[in-house]
Amino acid sequence: MVNESYHHENLKSELIKNGLKLLDEEGYENFSMRKVAKACGVSHTAPYRHFRNKDDLIIAITLKAEHKFNSSLQEAINRYPNDIKSQIKEMGYTYVKFFVENPEYLRLLFRSDLKKHLNNENCEILKDKVQPFGTFYNTIVRYQSENQSNDAGSITDLNALVLACWGLVHGIAVLISTKDFVYEGDYLELTRKILWSETFL
Amino acid sequence: MVNESYHHENLKSELIKNGLKLLDEEGYENFSMRKVAKACGVSHTAPYRHFRNKDDLIIAITLKAEHKFNSSLQEAINRYPNDIKSQIKEMGYTYVKFFVENPEYLRLLFRSDLKKHLNNENCEILKDKVQPFGTFYNTIVRYQSENQSNDAGSITDLNALVLACWGLVHGIAVLISTKDFVYEGDYLELTRKILWSETFL
DNA sequence: CAACAATGTTTACGTTGTCAACATTACAAT
DNA sequence: ATTGTAATGTTGACAACGTAAACATTGTTG
Incomplete structure (x- = not known):
């Protein structure tokens, strides 16, 4: 007998989509x-035809979230094609904004056990993972070469500068999204003040 | 018949101690x-005499970890009783160092679902949780009043300054401890360069 | 059309959190 | 000292979970 709903067709992408939604709504644990x-209307072992285990599915979901995130950053940079300083500031602001608006993504992308789940097949995630690093790195290299800092006290070590920039926006994003930084005003405005001050670059 | 091992006596603290160890060794998940x-040599439901559920135990463990962390920060401050600028730098360095050396603590103290697990009994954790915030805050207030910045471009908004300082060290700690910031040299030396540059304060 | 790969289902097992019922011990009141 | 009760431990049960094995259905390719 023909059961037209036996084959779900593109269940794989459906699992990723509903998985991301589930993570957003109910949290990682x-x-x-x-x-x-169940959300895909399928038996509980059907996902195993597409992902070898739970970690594999989560990795796939993470990959999708990373693409969204990386696109956001890239857009920010494209908005200022000829102004590197603005690129960095805008990228930082976008970094914070993205995670403030999508708190669950932060946990997904930066959980510290991520690397433990990787195998030969799904390690492509690492390339995307370091993309923000690469973007910060490249932009800052150009910034430094343009802007030979004669300022005696500023950070001259390239790696230190990258770590400082990335760390600053990452930390801000975390503290806001975990609500550890308590403040009654607008978080993003505060972030703007920091990034557009002369102290930062 | 008298079985002297029936009552474990201070099983509660033993559970916290072994729990922290387990988290350190095998990770949160x-x-x-x-x-x-089992690690305490006790039946699988014995912990329920001391903690109403798993979350409650984890909260208790978190509390203990927080105390350790807060003590470290306080020690750093005490090392420079009369030099506020050094206090801030040293506190920041200690912040990073602590989490680089105890990566599992970072996940424990800053998992974003922590607040979901709180109830009326265990909410005391929040007081300890914001202690680093309070410390940063107070120290920076004193710094600002001592150091009326005539520097036009620097951050004058108190909240912004606190968020920037805290965010910077927190972000650095996270990126290093998740190994997202890839670097072949000494991470802590890099951190030192950042915090002791004139750009930072 | 026949064989096979891809995809879905059912069943089963071990691990987990947690509840209920019971056993043992400590301790306070008589 | 005895006794009642609270504190603390154990055993057994159950449902939810990850996942492997065996089987069913469908699409595809020769």
Whole structure:
């Protein structure tokens, strides 16, 4: 007998989509293989035809989230094609904004056990993962070469400068999104003040 | 018949101690109630006499980790009783160092679902949680009043300055401890360069 | 059309969090 | 000292979970 709903067709992308939604709504620790399967209207072991295990599915979801994030950063840079200083500031602001608006993505992209879940097949995630690093790095290299700092006290070590820039925006994003930094005003405006001050670059 | 090992006596603190160890060794997602119980040589439901559920135990462990962390920061400050600028720099360096040396603590103290687990009994954790914030805040208030910055471009908004200082060291700690910032040299030396540059304060 | 790969289902097992019922011990009141 | 009760431990059960094995259905390719 023909059961037209037997083959779900592109269940794989459906699992990623519903998985991301589930993570957003219920959080990382309430995420389960069986719930995603149910959300897709499929038996609880069907996902195993597309992902070898739970980690593999989460990695795939992470990859999708990373693409979104990286696109955001790239857009920010493209907005100022000829002004490197603005590129860096705008990129930093976008970095914070993205995670403030999508708190679950922050946990997904920067959980410290991520590397433990990688194998030969899904390690492509690392390339995307370091993309923000690469972007910061390249932009700052150009900034430094343009702007031979004669300022005696400024950071001259390239790696230190990259770590400082990236660390600053990352830390701000975390503290805001975990609500550890308590403040009654507008967080993003505060972020703007920091990034557009002369102290920062 | 008298079985002298029936009552474990201070099982509670033993659970916290072994729990912290387990978290350190096997990570947050491999932590289980039953493993901790086994580590204490006790049946798998014994912990429920001391903690109403898994979250409660983890909260207690978190509290202990926070105390350690806060003590470290306080020590750093005490090392420079009369030099506020050094206090801030030293505190920042200690912040990074602590989490680089204890990566699991970072996940424990700053997991974004922490607040979801709180109830009326265990919410005391929040007071300790904001202690670093308070420390940064107070120190920076004193710094600002001493150091009326006539520097036109510097950050004058108190909240912005606190967020920037805290965010910077927190971000650096995260990026190093998740190994997202790839660098072949000494991370802590790099951190030192950043914090002791004139750009930072 | 026949064989096979891809994809989905059912069943089963071990691990986990947690509840309920019970056992043992400590301790306070008589 | 005895007794009642609270504190603390154990055993057994259950549902949710990850995942492997065996099987069913469908699409595809010769």
